[in-house]
Amino acid sequence: MNKTIFSFFVFFTICQLSAQDYYSALRNKYWIYEENDQKAFHYLNIYISRAKKEKNYAELFQAYDDAIRYSPNKKIEYADSAISAAKLSGNSDLIGSSYISKGAVYYFTYRKFQPALNEYLKAYEYTKNTDDEFLKYQNLYHIGVVKSYLGYYEEALQLFKSCNVYFKSKIKANIHPNLIKNHQKGYLNCLHQMIVCYQQQGNYTESEKLIKEGLDALPKDPFFNLEKSYFYKSEAITEFNKKSYQNSIRIFNKALPEFIKINDYTFASVIYYYRGSAYDELKNTEKALSDYKKVDSIFNKYQFILPELRNNYEKLITFYRNKNQPKEELYYTKQLLKADSIISTDFKYLSNRIHRDYDTKSLLEAQSNLEKTNSFGKFLLIFSFVVILVLILFLAYWLRKKKEIQIKYEELLEKISSKNTKIKENADLNKLTEKNSKIEIKTVQLLKSKFSDFEKNNGFLEKGITAGKLAIEFGTNATYISQFMNEYQGCNFNTYINKLRIDYATEKIYNNKLWQKYSVEDIALACGFSNRQSFSNLFYEQNGIRPADFLKKRKEEIRLKRVS
Known part of the structure; x- marks a missing residue:
């Protein structure tokens, strides 16, 4: 039964991975195309069909979300489909992302700020507490765009700066190449929006720095052609404000084709206005009027105009008034009134909503977080006090332990320097025959001689040595060896062997530089012990200090001698 379940699990996992590879392969095939292709x-149709069939709503959302990019005239329909798929998935991040996508369609494709902001605010409810940082900063970026449009440049700048830091940090992350591209776009778009804010504030020093940063950071990939045009457009406006009119016209001409290609009429109208103004300054009235009228043409078609372009109509009205052409003057006067009406309506609605549904909510959430922080403050203070107390106690214990180790080390050094333990042991063996013993004198003398050779030849280092094995080697029996140990060493055979081994290890660690490089485990094995722990315990019992501490102190002592 367990084997069957395991086989099913492996099969299911392989199927899932295969499905993901299939979708990834499809994405890679169409990701090479430019927007609206x-x-x-x-x-994409294969992708959508497969995801529907499998009821894989996360992938279905992804397919519809990608379809928005490539559809020239059904972006809103695909955005609505993406929202439906995201809701079916039950994933809050996907739902938030779907609302961002729809808001972006309203803003970038139709320049309808009111419905765009509505979608961004819906997304905000799903993304404000998300773990997906890309999603959170993507939505904050779009809200920043609305603030910039309203003229809240300083507030918008703060949002763009925080988003920029995040996107830039992910450009070289170890993530999928498509995600890298998304973060690069986020980074470059943040730079562009920051430039817009600085230029509107008249801070051309900062805007020039960011233009250079943007142009230097642009990948050589057609995928970023639009971003390149943003920076060219910004650079041309800077040149215009420097009164370098010919140069500004040249750079505007480099930026314009991409905006026309993807029908980005907003920035196309910005270029027409500034280029027209540059021609105006150069006294090329014909070309100036042509560009001013293109701004009006865009306004007629899309009913959208940026507040900074309002002056376009002032210039047309002034021109036709000076030419004494009341019909044209009246027409452009009406256009200006219509533009003012749209701008004021937009501003009234957007200002109210951005304040009520974003700024106020953000402040209330910040207040709530502060209150939670304050309520947590007392606990944190107590916890910190306990931690500090524990650290102080640990430090006191460590210092006391260090002092004890030093004392034991010095005692052991005194023991090593004052006596040659091995010689003493052999001297004691010479007196063994003088004691009263139940063992025959002849046997005692034999054992004395054998054990003397045994110690000289370091026979005690043999791993797994026993009294029985040694009795066979000595030509006697284990009973005599045990009795000999009890009577003349005052301990059993194992204790005797362990004492010799510990004495040997102590002498080697103290005198032999090579042994000082060994680990405690290596020393234990070299001395016949089966494991590090038993060796360490016996070493401590006999010497009052752990072998690891003895090694450390001995190395320190040698190092200090070298320095001095």
Whole structure:
């Protein structure tokens, strides 16, 4: 039964991995296409069909989310499908991501700030506590864009800066190449939005630094052509403000084709306005009027205009007033009033919602976190006190232990220097025959001689040695050896062997530089012990100090002698 369950688990795992590889392979095939390229749908439709069939709602969400990028005219429909799939998955991160995607469609494709902000605020509820940092910062970036549009440049800058730090930190992370690209886009877009804020504040020094950083960081990949155009556009505006009009026109011309290609009419209209103004300064009225009228054409078609472009109509009105052409003057006056109406309506709605549903909520959440922090404060204080007390006690114990080890080490050195233990033991053996014994004198003399040779030849180092084995070697029996040990050594055979081994290890550690490089385990094995622990315990029992501490102190002593 267990074998069957295991086999099923292995089969299921392989199927899951195969499915993931299949979806990844499909993504890699269409990811090479540029935005709005419908050739991607050859693979996307297969992706969507398979995910539906398998009821794999996470992958279905991914397919619809990717479809938004490649669809030229059904972005909102695919965004709604992505939301539905995300909700079916039950994954809060996917739901938050789907609302961000829909908000991005409203902003980037249609420049409808009101519905875009609505989606971002929905996403905020799902992403504010997420563990997915990319998702959280992606939504904060979009909210920053709305703040920038409203003219809250300092507040927007703070959001963009925090997002920029995050995205930049992930560019060289060990993650999927597609995720690397997403983080690179996030980083570059944050730089661009920061540049916009600085330019609106008149801080061209900071904006120039960021333009250079952006252009230097751009990968040589068509995937980032739009970002390249953002930086060219920003660089051209800087040149315009430096009154380098010819140069600004040249750079605007480099930026414009990409905006036209993907129908980014917002920044196309920015270029037309500034390029027209540059022509105006160069007294090329014909080209200036042509560009100003292109801004109006975009406004007519999409009913959108940035507040900074309002002056476009002031210039057209002034031109036709000076030319005494009331019909054209009236037309552009009406256009200006219409633009003001749209801008004011947008501002009123967005200002109210960004304050009520984002700023206020953020402050309340921050207040709640502070209150939790304060309620936790007393516990943290007590906990810190306990930790400090434990550390003090541990330090006191460590110092006392260190002092004890030093004392024991010095006592052992005194013992080593004052007596040659091995000579003493042999001298004691010479007196053995003078004692009253139950063993025949002849046997005692034999054992005395054998044990003397045994000690001289370090026979005690043999691993697994026993009284029985030694009796055979000595030509006697184990009973005599045990009795000999009890009468003349005052201990049993094992204690005798262990004492010799510990004395041997002590002498080697003290005098032999090679042994000082050994580990305690190596020394234990070399002295015939079967394991480190029993050796360490016996060494401590006999010498009052652990072998590890004795090794350490001996090495320190030698090192200090060399220094002095």
